Amino acid sequence: MRTRLVTAFIVVALLSALAATWFHTLIESYRLPAWLAEVVLGPHWLRNLRYSLPGQPPPRLVPHTAPVFFALEAGLLLAMITTVAIAVYRPVVLPVRRLAQAAQRMSGGDLSVRVEPQGRDELAQLVTTFNTMASALESKVGELEQMEARARQFAGDVSHELRTPLTAMTAVAGILHEHPDLTGDAATAARLVQREVQHLNRLVEDLIEISRFDAGTAQLVIDETDIANAVGQCLRARGWSDVGTDVPAGLTARLDRRRFDVIIANLVGNALRHGGPPVTVKARIQPGGQLLVEVRDHGDGLPPAAIPHLFDRFYKADTARTRSEGSGLGLAIAGENARLHGGLIHAGNHPDGGAVFTVTLPA
Numbered sequence: 393m394r395t396r397l398v399t400a401f402i403v404v405a406l407l408s409a410l411a412a413t414w415f416h417t418l419i420e421s422y423r424l425p426a427w428l429a430e431v432v433l434g435p436h437w438l439r440n441l442r443y444s445l446p447g448q449p450p451p452r453l454v455p456h457t458a459p460v461f462f463a464l465e466a467g468l469l470l471a472m473i474t475t476v477a478i479a480v481y482r483p484v485v486l487p488v489r490r491l492a493q494a495a496q497r498m499s500g501g502d503l504s505v506r507v508e509p510q511g512r513d514e515l516a517q518l519v520t521t522f523n524t525m526a527s528a529l530e531s532k533v534g535e536l537e538q539m540e541a542r543a544r545q546f547a548g549d550v551s552h553e554l555r556t557p558l559t560a561m562t563a564v565a566g567i568l569h570e571h572p573d574l575t576g577d578a579a580t581a582a583r584l585v586q587r588e589v590q591h592l593n594r595l596v597e598d599l600i601e602i603s604r605f606d607a608g609t610a611q612l613v614i615d616e617t618d619i620a621n622a623v624g625q626c627l628r629a630r631g632w633s634d635v636g637t638d639v640p641a642g643l644t645a646r647l648d649r650r651r652f653d654v655i656i657a658n659l660v661g662n663a664l665r666h667g668g669p670p671v672t673v674k675a676r677i678q679p680g681g682q683l684l685v686e687v688r689d690h691g692d693g694l695p696p697a698a699i700p701h702l703f704d705r706f707y708k709a710d711t712a713r714t715r716s717e718g719s720g721l722g723l724a725i726a727g728e729n730a731r732l733h734g735g736l737i738h739a740g741n742h743p744d745g746g747a748v749f750t751v752t753l754p755a
Contacts, residue, residue, distance in 0.1 A: 402470065402473050405469060405472075405473045406469075409469065483511075483515075484515070487507075487510065487515045487516075487518075487519060488515070490507050490519075491507060491518070491519065491522055494506070494507045494522065494526075495522075498526060498529075503526065503529055503530035503533055504530060505526060506523050506526060506527075507519045507522060507523060509523070550599075552600065554592075554596050555596060555600075558589065558592060558593055558596060561589050561592075562589050562590070562593060565582070565585050565586040565589045566586060568582040568585065568586070569582045569583055569585075569586045595721075598721040598722070598725060599721070601654075601721075601725055602705070602721055602724065602725065602728070605725075605728045605732075610728070610732055612647075612648040612651065612732060612733065613648050613649075613650070614646050614647060614648060615646065615647075615648075615649060616644055616645075616646055617644060617645055617646070617647050617649050617652065618642075618643070618644055619639055619643045619644065619645060619675050619683070619685075620637070620639040620640070620641055620642075620643060620675075622649060622652055622653060622656075623637055623639055623656055623673055623675065624637065625653070626653045626656045626657055626660075627656075627660070627673075630657060630660075630661070632660060632664065632671075634669065634670070634671075635660055635664075635670075635671045635672070635673060636670055636671070636672040636673070637672070637673045637674075638672065638673070638674040638675075639673070639674070639675040640675075640676065643675060643676070643677065645677075645683045645753065645755040646755070647683075647733055647753060648729075648732075648733065651729040651732065651733070652729075652753075654725060654726065654729055655685075655726045655729050655730060655737075655751060656673065656685070656687070658722035658723060658725060658726040659687040659723075659726055659737075659749045659751070660673065660687055661722060662722060662723060662749075663687055663688070663689040663691075663747065663749075664689075666691070666747075667689025667690070667691035667746060667747055668689055668690045668691030668692065668746065669689070669690060670689075670690060671687070671688070671689045671690075672686075672687075672688050673685065673686070673687050674686045674688075677755055678752075681754075681755055682735070682752050682753065682754060682755055683735075683751075683752070683753045683754070683755040684750065684751070684752055685750070685751040685753070686748055686749070686750050686751075687748070687749045687751075688742055688746055688747070688748040688749075689746045689747055689748075690745060690746040691745075691746050691747065692746075693741040693742075693745065693746055693747050694739060694740070694741055694747045699739050699740065702723055702739045703723050703724050703726075703727040703737070703739075704724065705720070705721055705724045706720040706721065707720070707723075708720070723737075726751075730751055730752075730753065733753045733754065734753070734754050735751065735752045735753035735754060736751075736752055737749055737750065737751050737752075738750045738752070
């Protein structure tokens with residue numbers, strides 16, 4: 393900005409000097425009043441270097457007079473232009489630079505930034521407007537953060553309050569489902585109640601887990617974990633005997649065993665519900681030292697438009713599907729657990745067909 397401003401001043405000044413030279417060439421043939429000649433043609437001592445007075449011999453030109461005078465004139469002109477440019481630059485460009493720095497800090501999340509206005513010109517009005525906007529934005533963001541915190545607290549409180557009655561309902565539903573005297577429609581209703589109570593239990597547990605992530609209270613319990621053993625126990629605990637595994641024996645990593653189990657369970661469960669058999673789980677250590685786990689199915693694959701939203705809460709790739717057996721939070725919880733480890737989960741389609749979820753965790 394400063395270089396452009398100084399360059400513009402120099403160009404304008406040189407053009408002005410060129411125009412003045414043309415004007416001088418045009419006007420010097422006219423007889424001007426003495427005072428005007430002093431202004432337009434220059435002082436006598438300067439003109440005497442070139443012109444001779446009547447009755448006197450013409451002055452003898454000193455070698456290199458013109459270059460010397462040109463250099464002196466150019467240096468003086470450039471010095472004056474630079475001084476004027478710097479004088480104009482400071483009150484014009486510095487406030488704009490301060491505004492740019494404040495805007496950059498604001499974009500980084502510092503909403504308390506303000507700029508001290510100087511003077512009463514248009515730049516000062518711009519600074520005042522910026523400060524007003526920053527204050528309004530800070531206030532609005534603060535209100536939104538408070539509303540979000542209250543919403544998270546409400547979801548967590550409601551989820552915890554539901555656990556006690558749900559425990560009783562689960563026990564009663566189990567007794568009704570196994571009662572030998574219930575037949576026909578009564579037995580069907582008992583099975584329906586048991587299934588819905590189990591679904592509600594999963595939803596409440598997932599909401600409680602999500603509320604921990606939102607509140608920042610989720611913590612890792614890191615331990616040396618045998619990956620093959622952890623994957624095998626995860627599948628056996630849920631009765632998924634038809635899920636294939638390809639995990640080298642002796643493969644270990646330092647991670648939270650329970651949260652790793654949640655990641656694998658959610659990804660495999662999602663593949664079983666929405667993909668096609670067979671479902672496989674593969675794990676290996678990458679050359680960079682990261683643990684790589686792939687959960688793949690052989691179904692129709694993921695819709696390209698749905699891939700960026702798969703880890704959103706309650707997202708449904710099929711809008712016609714009003715509900716599912718899960719809570720709609722499984723993939724979101726898996727993604728949060730991966731991020732808590734310092735890793736991530738990537739969703740995509742395998743070149744040979746089917747969906748593949750790739751988990752990358754620091755080993």
